[in-house]
Amino acid sequence: MGSGATDDDLITVAKMADQLGYDTFFTGESWGRDALTILTAVACHTTNLRVGTGILPVFSRTPALIAQSIASLDLISNGRATLGLGTSGKIVIEDWHGLPFQRPLERTREYIDIIRQALSGGPVNHQGNFFQLSRFRMGVAPVQERIPIYLASLGPKNLELTGQLADGWLPIWMHHQRLPELTEPIAIAAAEAGRDISQITVAPQTMCYTTEDPEELEEVQGQVRAHMAYYIAGMGTYYYDLFCRSGFRTEADAVREAWAARERDTAAQAISDQMLEGIAILGDAATCRSRLERLRKSGADMPVVAFPHGSSVDGVKRTLEALAPALDPSKPPAGAGS
Known part of the structure; x- marks a missing residue:
């Protein structure tokens, strides 16, 4: 929460x-x-x-x-x-x-x-x-x-x-x-x-x-994207490696690159719909x-x-x-x- x-x-x-x-x-x-x-x-x-x-x-x-x-x-x-x-x-x-x-x-x-x-x-x-x-x-x-x-x-x-x-x-x-x-x-x-x-x-x-609200769902998806991005780029290598091993190296690399440039919103946007659908339970x-x-x-x-x-x-x-x-x-x- x-x-x-x-x-x-x-x-x-x-x-x-x-x-x-x-x-x-x-x-x-x-x-x-x-x-x-x-x-x-x-x-x-x-x-x-x-x-x-x-x-x-x-x-x-x-x-x-x-x-x-x-x-x-x-x-x-x-x-x-x-x-x-x-x-x-x-x-x-x-x-x-x-x-x-x-x-x-x-x-x-x-x-x-x-x-x-x-x-x-x-x-x-x-x-x-x-x-x-x-x-x-x-x-x-x-x-x-x-x-x-x-x-x-x-x-x-x-x-x-x-x-x-x-x-x-x-x-x-x-x-x-x-x-x-x-x-x-x-x-x-x-x-x-x-x-x-x-x-x-x-x-x-x-x-x-x-x-059931599409606007609320979009807001929550944004929260989860931001949370994922923080773990990938802001918590050392453990979670970056996990996402890479899960088949999301392209997204994880994009997150890290944006994070290093202090572009937090861009980092969150690099989390793909496929990542959200397979890892989170939202809807x-x-x-x-x-x-x-x-x-x-x-x-x-x-x-x-x-x-x-x-x-x-x-x-x-x-x-x-x-x-x-x-x-x-x-x-x-x-x-x-x-």
Whole structure:
């Protein structure tokens, strides 16, 4: 929904998602609100809706603090917490958090190991390349025996790590046709680790918005184009590479060129209709339901209904109602993202 959403707006949306039968409310963080404070408020105003970080950047906190925080959220929510982790990007980590963006994959693996140890209730002993911990035992126990850990992975090595260690996969900007292709290395890594892909929830975060108004649809498409352009050109190379691998190198190069020239509108206009149609779910209710079903058939266990930055609260509520899993109990559960 973006930084313009008020706390009351977020609570209203979360309560509605809870009533409509959505599975999990995810929220991330960049340089605005922190995710855990929002999720604590959501947990206090909902009953069944799980609350998930989507995602916490591993560079932003120590693994011990993340374990303490997610255990506390699990207690407050009575066992409804999900921990989504990711690396964020070089620009955010170095220019906002002031930390060197170094060895993100190795760091993520180390974080998962420490967090799992801490949440187990036993003494934490870890001698790694980033952290050396010994003898401490976390002084708070979560409600869940195993809090799910999701990873927002995109690159080949991170996908492999997801298969080895994660309970869920939380990608963004995922073209529906690429989902099976990127799920395959997760499945292979899971099998090599003695696991099965069925143990890993595939939960792509997808920009969704329903409207019957052509003018509103055009405005929302512009918002999503601008958001995509920012990720391609303003968030390092991860997302640029993702769009190139998805068959959109021409558009991605045009976005970067315009962005470098500080021509933001031109960068957004370089996002093609084909990109929007394959990656986002925008349009009237019937179109959006059909595209959500297409995403499920591509392998999404729990598609996460996210919203374009700048979306109105009324538009978000309308979209939640149109795509609500409660309207069709035969479909897999969906998540909602702020």
